[in-house]
Every structure is written in structure tokens, then in C-alpha cells.
Amino acid sequence: MQQSKRESDVRTTESDAGAESLDFIRQIVTDDVARGAKVATRFPPEPNGYLHIGHAKSIVLNFGIAEEFGGTCNLRFDDTNPTTEEVEYVDSIKEDVRWLGYDWGEREYFASDYFDKLHELAVQMIRDGKAYVCELSKEEAAEFKGDYYRPGRESPYRARSVEENLALFERMRRGELDEGAAVLRAKIDMQAPNMNLRDPPMVRVIKRPHHRTGDTWCIYPTYDWTHGQSDAFEGITHSLCTLEFEDHRPLYDWFLDQLALPARPRQIEFARLNVSYTVLSKRRLITLVREGHVDGWDDPRMPTLCGLRRRGYPPEAIRKFCERVGIAKSEGVVDVALLEHAVREHLNETAPRVMAVLDPLKVVITNYPEGEEEEFEAPYHPQDPSYGSRKVPFSRELYIERDDFREVAPRKWHRLSPGAEVRLRYACLIRCVDVIKGDDGEIKELHCTWDPESRGGKSPDGRRVRGTSHWVSANHAVPATVRLYDRLFNTPNPTAGGADLTASLNPDSLEVRQGMMEPSLRSAAPGSRWQFERLGYFTVDSANSRPDKPVFNRTVTLRDSWARIERRNS
């Protein structure tokens, strides 16, 4: 139940006959490498929130390319805005990247480590007449900027002398100017059709302590002024980011053009990940947490990496999913079924099988001696003997799944019903002879007989028994809390047309049951992943499970073709 070995590096989309087909970024990188270039990428999260599966796409891309081309990938925190950033997030981000299976070694950087250098470069930009201190208020600045259809006007402060700019910038640095009172702008072109080039702010006053630099600064560089230069400082060759930064690229390049930096990074944009039946924007995830629709950032229904981890999603499956989704420039929504498939695929190979009953219905084997018991050998994995086996106790009173019995059997029903015979997995064949009901008409228990010749579950005379039920011995059963998670939303695109998120919340995204498990599960470790036969994959909750009060989270159900038949018939 150990994995660790990374599947062979996937650098090509899956295709026939091994015909290689690289995504457009890998094609570019391949060409560059052919010309003798080195490869250095970076994953640049802002420490102001938890990582989610959308970030995983970027992580897998950046670290993946570095691995495949013999390059490096830095982890760089883009911490230029002390208003929203905190150490707590730095720690969780590191934990999540590590959990996904990536190691950045010594290459851990912070944009805040470059504040000094960036400041020197800003001074140089002023000296070169390429930047100026602007004292327009925010409102005025917006007015001067123009709009999509009208060019902007030049700030009255644009023509200041180098000396005056230097002096004012120094005053900004010393905290003599209030937030909003002044900003350092790049002197580019107020007429530019690309709004990003209309004298964008480079440095602004923010009088707040920074999680790393403390009170050293009260002015902070903007994203645009920081990112490309940071890339250059680190020798990044390919700076991969999402599509919304595409029209920042001219600015990214402009800054690099003005400075004599040792390296020349190149920004390339790709489409961010969207997944159906969930949301991935930071704002909306915060809403879910704040309004109490979920239990927190690591609620197993959240698409955050910590949430998926608690849900039992294996990191290998998340990586595989990201690789399958591919890298391109068209924005779309990936079917969550693709993610679930990757999870099942990995868990099918790696999760040991055990039995647990989530909605117990008592079965009395009337021809089995009272007080007696025996054990049956049950393998942990039907396809892989190396997983070994365990013994499962059997006795006169058992529990089966209430859903595995029908008083009147529908068409094609293979499971138990009055007079019918089914197999108890790895145990024996039983036939239902009586249905015991309470006064309310509810089925209390089933009386069955077993065929002692069928020990192990084999058909002694070759008679056909199509149904197999999972079961647990009543006296030996270990009670456990089982949380059945489902999709958080019941519409494919919860935010379509600016819809209210809460309108499409799935009211049944969590159902808590008291289940009965086979005794071998008593020692299941937190975080371990199991298949409850015929039900799904489950993991021991890492936060709430205790040895005396186990809690299991359902990761994902098994494919259920019977449910599908029923759905179709109704």
C-alpha cells in the first residue's frame, strides 16, 4: 500500500504507437534545448491562500518540464503585497507541493528577497528618465488613464526632473508620504492601446509590516515590476503563467529591455484549469469557507490540495489527471469525471480490499450453530497476490447491506430476496427463508440458511449464483463513523451567468453514517486508503479519526452499473 515510485515520466500526451505529440510549451522548450539552452522554470504562488487543483496543473507543468529536460524548478513566493500575505500560507503551500511529490531542494525563493535589488533598479530607472513619482490620487489616476476606447492623458507629474523624482522616491521610502499619495510609475505611453503600458505603477506605499521583511519597507513593488526581474535574477528561462497575463507580456518584456540583466526569461501563457461541479477561484472558495458551507479549507469536499488529501485523493492521481488534461490555450471546463477516473485508476491498483457495511441489515443463519464461529481467508487484492490476505470471522449473526436485499426482486436483480440465493464474499452461499418485520412494517432481520459445502464462497455443485454481497460478523464488527462525500455542487458550472453559488450547492454533499467494519480495520492508520468492496474507496480521516472512534471518509464510489440500470428503468 505503498507507492512512492513515480510512474515513468509522462512527457507526451497519450497517443498510439508511441507517436510523440508535445504540447505547445514543450515544443518551444524542445526547440530551445536543441539550440543549446538550459531549462529553468519556477512555480510562483502568492502566499495569500491555499493551493487548489488549479495550482496543481501549474506545479505539474513547471516541475514536470524541469524534470524532463534536465533543468530546475524554483519555488518562489510572490510576496509583494503585505496586505494579504501571511506565513501560514507559506507553510501550507510548501506542504502541499511536497505532498504532490515535488522537491525544490535549496531553490526556495521569495520575491521579498529582491526588494533591495528592485529598489536599486527603480532608482536606476528614475535616473534613466524611465520612471517618475506621480502624485495623482487614485481617482485622478484612473481618470488620466482613459479607457478601452479613449487614450489616456499624461500625468502633470510626468515631466519632473530626475532630481525631484529621486528626492520624492526617497521620501516615499522613508514613509513621509501617505498611502495613495504617491506612486512610482514607469514612463511608457499613455496612448498605448494596451492599457498595461499606460504608465503602470511600479512601486506603491503600503504602510504595513511584511511577513518576512518586517518594518524594513513601507513601499512595495507591484507584480509587474517584480515578476520578470525576479525571473531574470533566478535565471528562469521559461516563465509559465496563465492566459490572463498575456497582455502583460509586452510590459514584462519592456522592463527587461530597459535593464541590463544577466538573463532573459520568456513568458509563455497557457489556459488555467477549470473543473466541472466545483469552483476554483480564490474568492469563491473563501465564500464557501466563510459562509460555513464547508468545514474549512481542508474540508474533503473542497478542491484545495489539503481538502483532496483529506478526501483520500492520491497525489499520483492528481498528477496523472493534470497530465491528461494537457496544456493548451483554449479555456474550457474539464469534466470532474476525468479526475475521478484518475483517482479510481490509481486506487484500484493500490488500495487493499476490505469489507464494511454502511447501512446494516441483520442476517441470522438459522442452520449455523449458536455460539460457534470460524474464519475465512480473504485476499487483500484480487489481481495482486503480493498484497496478501487476512482472516475474516464468520458467525451465526451477520450484517449485510440493507440495499442488497429486496422483498420483491426487480428485473435483473442478482442480489438477495425471499427464496433467493447469494454468495457472501469469500464465505459461503446463503438462501433467504424468512423476512422478519417490526410493527411498523420495517424489515428487522433476515433468516437465512447456509450451505456448509460452499465454504469459501464456491458453488459446490456448479449451480449458478450471480449475486455476491459483502458482510460483516455482528459480534466481531467494529463500529465506525463513515462520511459519504459527494460533489459540492449539482450543476456542471456553478458560476455560469454569474449565478449565486449557494443556489447550486448540493444539499447531499455530505451524509454521515454509522457503519460496521470487519475487525482487521481496527488498526487502519490515519490517511491509509482502502476499498470497501462493492462500495468505494475510503480513507481514515487524518483529523478526526481516533483508534477507539474511527472515522472514514469516502474518497469516491466504485462505478455502479446496477445503479445505472435502475436509473435508466425509472
Added chain:
RNA sequence: UGGGGCGUCGUCAAGUGGCAAGACACAGGGUUUUGGUCCCUGCAUCCUAGGUUCGAAUCCUAGCGCCCCAGCCA
């Protein structure tokens, strides 16, 4: 009335002028002590309209549709 992108199966996604990969989903069949897994089978003429060419998803032209940009957020 501006700038930047994108438009190939239900969903992602290959394809870079020569008969439209693959995956998921879906449908049908086989194996099966999980109605699981596994194994077969089926499932698109490429936003539209013109044009170039022996030949176009790929080139040209004109449209149409969708996304992003007016934070001193990233």
C-alpha cells in the same frame, strides 16, 4: 469605438496542405467469488461563408461566437 487571446467528438486534446490520434463520458458485448477491475466493439469531416490548390482542420479573405484587460491585486 480599443488591445490581447481562443474556436477540432458530450468534455479535455492531437493534428503545422495529403485520406480527423488518444483519454474521459456514453452505448453494446465478453470474462468475473466486487453489478468493481480487465477485454472487445461502436461513437466527429474540424464556428460560418467564400477563395487558393490535384488535394485544406491546416493557406487567404470576410464574417460569427466566446474569454481576458480600465487594482497603487496577483
